[in-house]
Amino acid sequence: MRVLTSFNLTELRDIFKELGLEPYRTGQVLDWVYKKFETDFQNMTNLSKTHRSMLSEHFKVHTLELVSKVPAEDSVKYIFRTEDGHLIETVLIFERDHLTLCVSSQVGCAVGCKFCATAKDGLLRNLTTSEIIDQYLLVQKEAPNRIRNVVFMGMGEPLANYEAVRKAVEIMVSSWGIDLSKRRVSISTSGLVAQIRRMAQDPLMKELNLAVSINAPSQALRETLMPISKTNNLEEILQALIEFPYPPDRRIMLEYVLIKDLNDSPKQAQALAKLIAPYRRKFKVNLIPYNPDPSIPFERPSMEGVYAFQEVLRKYNISTFIRLSKGIEVFGACGQLRSKRLELMVK
Ligand code: SAH
Ligand code: SF4
Helix, strand or coil, rough: CCCCCHHHHHHHHHHHHHHHHHHHHHHHHHHHHHCCCCCHHCCCCCCCHHHHHHHHHHHEEECCCEEEECCCCCCCEEECCCCCEEEEEEEEEEECEEEEEEEECCEEECCCCCHHHHHHCCCEEECCCCHHHHHHHHHHHCCCCCCEEECCCCCCCCCHHHHHHHHHHHHHCCCCCCCCCHHHHHEECCCHHHHHHHHHHCCHCCCCEEEEEECCHHHHHHHHHHHHCCCCCHHHHHHHHHHCCCCCCCCCEEEEECCCCCCCHHHHHHHHHHHHHHHHHEEEEEEEEECCEECCCCCCCCCCHHHHHHHHHHHCCEEECCCCCCCHCCCCCCCCCCCCHHHHHHH
């Protein structure tokens, strides 16, 4: 049985053709799935009974199973089980005037950042396109409003799963699919230089919001926090970002997780400011106070420390924002998504 949400419009048209369905049927079915969130072909009433039965025989709409929902004040964490038994999670975040969905792109992550809980599992596997799309569909189906923003900031390194993520993005931003604005889909990466350059050449991917986890003002410190930096060094990352083909009014987001006594001193703020000041119009900085995790010996700095860090960057006229991760109390915040722990929560 095939999963309908693995395919884009062209692929699905071809499959429908093989099944003897007229091309316009593709649009009808996609409309049911992506606009009406229908999962049962038998309810697709503008198709004949024969077509409905045929589609039910060949396709299913979802592959993930919702196993648990953990509500918090400003977010809900959804835990899903994949068909091969992995647990992944997605966080619905209630922003002031809209909903944002934080999706996972892999089970675990191979990048191995020292501060991140997801890294503890290593990479178990990539998610498929339909598993990524399913996170959206299953949450949207019961969300109070339309989800307008999607951020690839859940479990995994999205650019290490480029093909599956790309097709999921295509489904998300196409008018025949979920129909989100390209400017409301964000890819957050630990800074895979070759993949950033690939994204820059890609007509679809270069339109998205790009966020890069910088986390240190120097190559030496970055290497200790993010071992991947040894092969994707800070200078090369910045060069790839400077060359990224955004129009002049668009900025790449640099994410900086502030960890107490590690990368949060005013001196380090100044070093970061000096590093990016020459390109300040290309970047904005998002400071993320560290979300502590029981399995990692790092701490969150005081809010005064966070504001002081921001102040230094602002003195250099660098747009700098503080992001307090939502969902901390349900372990749904950035860097707290961990497959092994999810197992404990659903048992
Ligand atoms: N792999 C991608 C996207 C997922 S991580 C990436 O690294 O960018 C999303 C963000 O959460 C990254 O900016 C990462 O630096 C940050 N993060 C990881 N662990 C964190 C933690 N414990 N507290 C706060 N932010 C964390
Ligand atoms: Fe992977 Fe991102 Fe966590 Fe680093 S911060 S281990 S890249 S999920």
